[in-house]
Each structure stands twice: as structure tokens, then as C-alpha cells.
Amino acid sequence: MPAPHNPFKAALNAGEMQLGCWLGLADPYVAEISAHAGFDWLLLDGEHAPNDLRSLLAQAQVIAASNSHAVVRPVIGETWMIKQLLDAGIQSLLVPMVESAEQARELVAAVTYPPHGVRGVGSALARASQFSGIPDYLQTAREEICLLVQVENRKGMAALDEILEVDGIDGVFIGPSDLAADMGHIGKAGHPDVKAAVLDALKRIKAAGKAPGILTLDPEMQKECAEIGVTFLATDIDVTLFAKAIRGSAAAAKALRK
Numbered sequence: 001m002p003a004p005h006n007p008f009k010a011a012l013n014a015g016e017m018q019l020g021c022w023l024g025l026a027d028p029y030v031a032e033i034s035a036h037a038g039f040d041w042l043l044l045d046g047e048h049a050p051n052d053l054r055s056l057l058a059q060a061q062v063i064a065a066s067n068s069h070a071v072v073r074p075v076i077g078e079t080w081m082i083k084q085l086l087d088a089g090i091q092s093l094l095v096p097m098v099e100s101a102e103q104a105r106e107l108v109a110a111v112t113y114p115p116h117g118v119r120g121v122g123s124a125l126a127r128a129s130q131f132s133g134i135p136d137y138l139q140t141a142r143e144e145i146c147l148l149v150q151v152e153n154r155k156g157m158a159a160l161d162e163i164l165e166v167d168g169i170d171g172v173f174i175g176p177s178d179l180a181a182d183m184g185h186i187g188k189a190g191h192p193d194v195k196a197a198v199l200d201a202l203k204r205i206k207a208a209g210k211a212p213g214i215l216t217l218d219p220e221m222q223k224e225c226a227e228i229g230v231t232f233l234a235t236d237i238d239v240t241l242f243a244k245a246i247r248g249s250a251a252a253a254k255a256l257r258k
């Protein structure tokens with residue numbers, strides 16, 4: 001019995017566009033609502049949301065009962081963080097702030113058991129192996145792990161071609177917000193220079209045979225990304241959806257006041 005099949009990774013490998021939503025409310029109740037909304041994948045943000053291993057695990061557990069797939073973004077690509085997330089049963093990772101091929105190779109090693117990698121062997125007590133319920137987990141785990149990296153500054157963009165040559169990286173996400181900041185246009189992810197750099201990078205990722213990914217709330221940019229063949233496209237954020245809705249609700253309520 002092998003490690004659980006990763007349908008998200010399989011879809012990326014087949015070039016099938018996967019539509020996702022960013023989850024930053026860091027709550028399993030919200031994750032459960034989101035999991036049944038119809039998105040192919042849900043990004044559990046460990047970088048910019050108040051998540052820790054336990055909260056990420058709780059959200060992944062409720063998502064596992066749906067047709068959505070949990071993709072976890074750790075705070076940074078530290079080997080020990082990746083080890084804990086993989087043992088918790090996370091099979092798809094989006095690692096932020098990748099700037100070099102060397103860093104990409106280290107991340108591939110972090111998701112690979114020895115002798116070809118450095119992932120610690122602890123599957124005997126891990127959710128990932130269904131608590132030793134999967135006899136062949138150690139031999140089959142790597143194939144079902146989807147490793148995505150974020151390129152989101154000028155250094156990473158300059159190294160993109162080398163990063164794309166690293167075996168074991170399944171896809172590259174371009175981070176418009178951080179890239180805009182590093183390009184001197186902080187808060188302006190839609191700046192023409194930023195947009196041009198993002199679209200060019202996404203085309204290069206596609207041409208290299210890797211899965212291109214992005215988060216954009218801009219409908220026009222979403223259409224352009226779909227036309228390019230972006231394979232993992234996040235189109236919304238739970239935090240902004242809720243904040244906008246509840247502010248609108250409060251405003252409507254206040255309008256009742258004489």
C-alpha cells in the first residue's frame with residue numbers, strides 16, 4: 001500500500017489548471033467551509049497568517065474530507081519545518097522567498113528521504129503514514145509530494161532559469177506583492193513594470209515544463225494568466241472576502257439608524 005495519491009500534483013503534471021483560494025483566517029471551521037466551496041486547492045498560509053503546526057494540521061484534516069487539496073506555505077523553507085509538515089501529512093508545499101538554484105536543491109533534499117535527501121525518518125508515528133498504516137510509505141512518499149517554490153524578488157527572478165533546471169521542483173509561483181516591493185513599487189503589484197515581469201516569468205516557467213502559479217485578485221490579470229497556461233491560480237483570499245462582507249454588512253445596518 002503506497003503513500004496517498006496527490007491529485008493536485010497529478011493535475012499540475014498533466015497541465016490541468018487548478019483554481020485555488022488563499023486561507024489566512026487560520027481556522028479549521030473556515031477551512032471546512034472553504035473546502036466545500038468548490039476550489040481545487042486551498043493555500044494554508046503559514047507565512048502571513050497566525051498559523052502554527054497545530055492550526056495547519058487541523059485545517060488540513062478537515063480539507064482531507066473534501067475534494068479540495070491543502071497546499072501549505074511554511075514561514076520559510078527551513079528543513080525542520082518541512083519535516084514536521086510532511087510528517088503531519090501535508091503533501092503539497094509552497095515555499096516562499098526562493099532566490100537561487102542552490103536553495104531549490106536544498107528544498108528538494110528536505111522533502112526526500114536519504115540517501116538522496118535529508119528528510120528525517122519518523123513515519124512510524126506520523127499522520128503521513130496513517131500512523132504506520134501504510135507499510136510502503138517510506139518507499140513511495142517522495143513521488144506524491146508536490147514541491148512548489150516562490151520567486152518574488154529581483155535576485156530570484158535573475159536566478160529563475162537556474163531554478164527551473166532543478167529536478168524535483170514541480171512548480172514556481174511568482175509573488176507579485178513582494179516582487180513589486182523589491183522592484184520599488186511597494187503596494188503596486190499591478191504596476192506595468194511588475195506585471196510585465198510577472199507575465200514574462202510565468203511564460204518562462206511554462207516553457208521550462210514546470211507548473212506556473214500565482215495569486216491575483218485582478219480579474220484581467222486572472223484572464224491573462226489563464227491564457228498563458230498558469231497551472232495553479234489562486235483567485236481570492238478568505239480574509240479579504242470576509243473583511244469586505246462584514247464591513248458592508250455593518251454599513252448597511254448603520255444605514256437603518258435614523
Ligand SMILES: O=C(O)C(=O)C[C@H](O)[C@@H](O)CO
Pocket residue numbers: 048150152174175176177178179215
Ligand atoms: O508576494 C506575493 O504576492 C505573495 O507571495 C502572496 C502574498 O504573500 C499574499 O499574502 C497576498 O498578498
